[in-house]
Amino acid sequence: MDNREISQAVIGRLPRYFRYLGELKDEGIERISSQELSDIMKVTASQIRQDFNNFGGFGQQGYGYKVEYLYEEIGRILGLNKSHHLIIIGAGNLGQALANYMNFERRGFLFKGIFDKNPALYGTRIRNMRIRPMDEMETFVRESGIDIAVLTIPKTEAVAVAERLVEAGIRGIWNFAHVDLNVPEEIQVENVHLSDSLMKLTYNISRFENGEG
Amino acid sequence: MDNREISQAVIGRLPRYFRYLGELKDEGIERISSQELSDIMKVTASQIRQDFNNFGGFGQQGYGYKVEYLYEEIGRILGLNKSHHLIIIGAGNLGQALANYMNFERRGFLFKGIFDKNPALYGTRIRNMRIRPMDEMETFVRESGIDIAVLTIPKTEAVAVAERLVEAGIRGIWNFAHVDLNVPEEIQVENVHLSDSLMKLTYNISRFENGEG
Numbered sequence: 083m084d085n086r087e088i089s090q091a092v093i094g095r096l097p098r099y100f101r102y103l104g105e106l107k108d109e110g111i112e113r114i115s116s117q118e119l120s121d122i123m124k125v126t127a128s129q130i131r132q133d134f135n136n137f138g139g140f141g142q143q144g145y146g147y148k149v150e151y152l153y154e155e156i157g158r159i160l161g162l163n164k165s166h167h168l169i170i171i172g173a174g175n176l177g178q179a180l181a182n183y184m185n186f187e188r189r190g191f192l193f194k195g196i197f198d199k200n201p202a203l204y205g206t207r208i209r210n211m212r213i214r215p216m217d218e219m220e221t222f223v224r225e226s227g228i229d230i231a232v233l234t235i236p237k238t239e240a241v242a243v244a245e246r247l248v249e250a251g252i253r254g255i256w257n258f259a260h261v262d263l264n265v266p267e268e269i270q271v272e273n274v275h276l277s278d279s280l281m282k283l284t285y286n287i288s289r290f291e292n293g294e295g
Numbered sequence: 296m297d298n299r300e301i302s303q304a305v306i307g308r309l310p311r312y313f314r315y316l317g318e319l320k321d322e323g324i325e326r327i328s329s330q331e332l333s334d335i336m337k338v339t340a341s342q343i344r345q346d347f348n349n350f351g352g353f354g355q356q357g358y359g360y361k362v363e364y365l366y367e368e369i370g371r372i373l374g375l376n377k378s379h380h381l382i383i384i385g386a387g388n389l390g391q392a393l394a395n396y397m398n399f400e401r402r403g404f405l406f407k408g409i410f411d412k413n414p415a416l417y418g419t420r421i422r423n424m425r426i427r428p429m430d431e432m433e434t435f436v437r438e439s440g441i442d443i444a445v446l447t448i449p450k451t452e453a454v455a456v457a458e459r460l461v462e463a464g465i466r467g468i469w470n471f472a473h474v475d476l477n478v479p480e481e482i483q484v485e486n487v488h489l490s491d492s493l494m495k496l497t498y499n500i501s502r503f504e505n506g507e508g
Contacts, residue, residue, distance in 0.1 A: 090495075093498050094491075094495060096495075096498065097488070097491035097494040097495065098475075098488075100494065123475075124475075159498065160494045160498045161494075161498050161500055161501030162494065164501070166497055166500075174392075175388070175392035175395045175396070176396070178388055178392070179388035179389040179392040180489075183489070186493065189490065189493075189494070229500065230496065230497075253500050253503075254496045254497070254499070254500045256492070256493060256496055262311075262336075262337075268503060270496055270499040270500050270503060272496035274492055275311075275314075276396070276487065277310070277399060277402065278307075278311060278314070279310075279485050280399065280402075280469060280485070281309070281310040281313065281373045281375065281402070282303075282306055282307060282309075282485050283443065283469055283483055283484075284374035284375060284379055284467070285372065285373045285374050286467070286483040286485070287374055287379075287443070287466050288373075288374030288377070289374075290466075290481060
């Protein structure tokens with residue numbers, strides 16, 4: 083399958099389809115039409131068909147989609163048919179919250195280790211894993227087949243740590259540091275800039291309050 | 296100013312401009328051309344000019360933008376000239392991480408309280424604020440002029456809690472629960488679906504590994 087032309091906008095919508103289909107599957111629903119899916123997801127049926135057509139369409143017109151098949155296929159497209167080995171860099175509040183966010187494991191995200199530069203934390207265990215010093219990071223990535231690193235460190239440190247991770251062979255970085263990383267094209271980066279998201283919220287609040295909503 | 300036609304895509308880029316301009320300001324830089332801004336932000340100068348034209352342009356062609364003025368103006372558009380009063384619903388790992396994320400206060404986001412349904416937590420203090428029971432929530436929202444609620448509770452509870460918040464007069468919800476909320480149009484919702492973001496990352500990793508990057 084050639085995904086080259088699929089826009090990041092379409093990709094951005096796939097996890098939401100995956101989530102709704104997972105819920106339908108859990109409810110024991112076997113088939114759903116694009117119109118029914120449209121009603122519960124509040125996107126147009128035409129948008130759904132267009133999105134799915136990027137991947138060959140998945141279903142029979144007028145007969146509906148097989149929920150489980152569609153769920154599995156979208157999961158496969160999202161790379162969830164393979165397990166992913168994660169480490170977290172930064173054992174502060176956010177790093178610990180993500181380490182404890184067990185829900186990720188159901189999807190094949192395996193939490194393998196957590197690192198921090200603060201020696202006072204080295205004895206501490208999070209989900210039965212000791213917090214490791216930063217100078218073990220590269221060896222750990224190489225020897226444990228880590229493909230994803232989660233960065234929950236201050237922005238002043240994130241750029242240099244990202245370079246070390248790339249050097250050690252990481253494939254993807256889930257970046258919570260409030261800085262844009264500069265990594266080679268073949269390294270995938272997904273940014274979660276929390277305060278950017280909060281500002282979008284206040285923009286929409288203040289626009290509404292100014293009667294422009 | 297009439298913002299009605301400004302797309303959420305443009306709005307989504309404003310916080311990033313704001314972040315870069317804040318850094319330039321901190322470095323003491325007074326003026327910057329769209330070309331220089333383009334170089335450091337890695338977007339085209341034409342994109343920058345187009346984005347800024349949505350708000351009247353901000354600057355003089357060929358003379359560059361005044362950094363501090365631009366920073367203040369974008370902050371004002373983002374609603375950061377007013378302070379916002381936040382409460383967090385859910386004192387789990389993520390809720391506590393966000394409560395401790397002091398960086399938000401610099402931007403006028405004032406953390407006013409944290410709520411949980413677990414009575415075992417009621418004695419605990421986070422940033423010198425006691426964790427409150429859920430049945431105090433509505434009164435607190437009304438009496439303390441809370442405009443933003445942050446939801447870090449399980450998706451099974453989020454929909455009902457959002458309805459209670461709306462009833463109590465909340466203006467915006469920053470939603471970390473993994474569910475789409477169904478609130479009236481005048482209530483602004485900004486979703487942070489962490490596992491959706493992680494799936495976008497694995498999509499891009501697996502696409503690259505299949506030689507389609």
